[in-house]
Amino acid sequence: MEMEWTRGNIIGQGSSATVYLAISPRSSDVSAVKSAETSVSNSKQLQREQRILSSLSSPYIVSYKGCNFTKENYKNWFNLFMEYMPFGNLSEETRRNGGRLNEPTMAHYTRQIVEGLEYLHSKGVVHCDIKGSNILVGEKGVKIGDFGCAKMVDEIAPIAGTPMYMSPEAARGEEQGYPCDVWSLGCTVIEMATGFSPWSNVEDPVNVLFRVAYCDEVPMIPCFLSEQAKDFLKKCFVRASKERWSCSQLLKHPFLEKIQESDSCSPTSILEPGFWNCEEDSESFVFDDLGKISFENCPVGRIKKLALCSRDPCWKLGDENWIIARGNDADAESSISDVNDRISSDYFCEDYVNYKISDVSFVVNSFDFERDIGRLMTDSTLDFL
Known part of the structure; x- marks a missing residue:
């Protein structure tokens, strides 16, 4: 150079x-x-x-x-x-999002990885070490990186890669062809869904290799995934390499056709879980002329627009239209901090608490009723935070 x-x-x-x-x-x-x-x-x-x-x-x-x-x-x-990929690797991206990516984002990233693998296989290259830390994140999505273990499909080379992500045939030392990349892809999808390696309950690499190679097991598929996502993973985790789906077949799977919800779909209530996920989608916001984030395309922004279309609301505490939902005024004043304290102690790790609290403060600032939000928050709020 x-x-x-x-x-x-x-x-x-x-x-x-x-x-x-x-x-x-x-x-x-x-x-x-x-x-x-x-x-x-x-x-x-x-x-x-x-x-x-x-x-x-x-x-x-x-x-x-x-x-x-x-x-x-x-x-x-x-x-x-x-x-240079400015946002690090996929494992780091998953941690930044609270240890789990939402399913449309997973599908988007998975499609890009499969596109990359299909290209590699068409060139006769086997990556041999697909995992979250070798998938790099940029402004337009993800790309496959780190070809330190890669080889040509007909090349005689030692088995290489990371035990937690190895396919059964590679763990047995038999072969390391295109299907091994598909198995590792499935492991990477589980990492995106859970924030953990596919065999998180086993720490010893030797034990992992033995279980993958000789036990009739596959990584546990998370129960909270959609049926399409589960079926996609089942196609990746076929233990017989010749029966495992190819990348060309996976590209036609319905899971990879998942797209983000249409911008025209507004939530019917702020109690809907999807309402609080708007910041998770990097395409949900833009920067305005002053360099500030504008949430014009996310549910919060759309609800604010609807509010501005009607007559100006009156947020006076003495207004007769208010319904007292919690105790007295002192309770109303302290309810937000009470909810945050309860979230911190009972529900989330520190990073995730900060993320969700920022969501709450954004809603407060959007509608300018910092004091009165306490009257609207009930115990049911904790069900979706």
């Missing part, structure tokens, strides 16, 4: 190399650079990854940008330059 660049902060660490930011001082372009010392065997693995990645070109695969050798601190380095 013939260009001037500066090595930035570490953004990833693998078993064979370290990933840094690479910044061009002239153009301010940002890339990701994966580096390994040439004096160790890991450098050969990285050069092998470079040969595979440089032969690929797909909107669902991280783009190859070049490679070079450098000498830094009296050490020789091989550097592989790739597209």
Whole structure:
């Protein structure tokens, strides 16, 4: 890669190399650079990854940008330059969303992964290590990255990958072809749905490999998923590799045809769970001219528009139309903090509490009745927060 660049902060660490930011001082372009010392065997693995990645070109695969050798601190380095994905990996994205992605988002990301896998398989490449931390997140969705374990389908190579995501045939050391990527895809979907690895109740990798290879088991499919999602996972978790669905078949599965709910569908009540999910969809809001977030397309924004279409409401405490739902005025004043305290102690982890409390405060600010919201909150509120 013939260009001037500066090595930035570490953004990833693998078993064979370290990933840094690479910044061009002239153009301010940002890339990701994966580096390994040439004096160790890991450098050969990285050069092998470079040969595979440089032969690929797909909107669902991280783009190859070049490679070079450098000498830094009296050490020789091989550097592989790739597209920088600003939002990290899919595992991190799942954690940012409270440990679970909603099903339409899962379907959207899964389709992009399957599109990428179908392209790889059409080129004779097996990724061999599909998992959440190897799926990178950008502005338009996700792309497959980290080809450190990848190989050509007819290539004789040792079995590689992560035990928790390995298919039965790979765990037995028999073969590692296209179907192994499909099994790993199913494991990744479970990770998106639950925030945990597909065998979360087993920590020992050796025990995992034995169970996957020789026990008649498959990862547990979450009961809260739709029938379409469950059926999709069943097609991925067929233990016989020859009977497992291919990526071309999976692309026609109804689960991947799931789309976000139409903008014209408004909730009938703020007690509906979907009402509070508007911020989870990155396409539900835009930035206005002042750089502030505008929720014009989400349910909260639509309800606010409807309110503005009618006559101005009167939010005076003394208005006769108010119905006292909780105790006295002191109870009304403190109800929001009471609800937040109860949520914090009984229902959610800290990060999720902050997320849901921000939802509540947004509704309060939207309608300008901070003091009076306490009169509307009852114990049933906790059923959907």
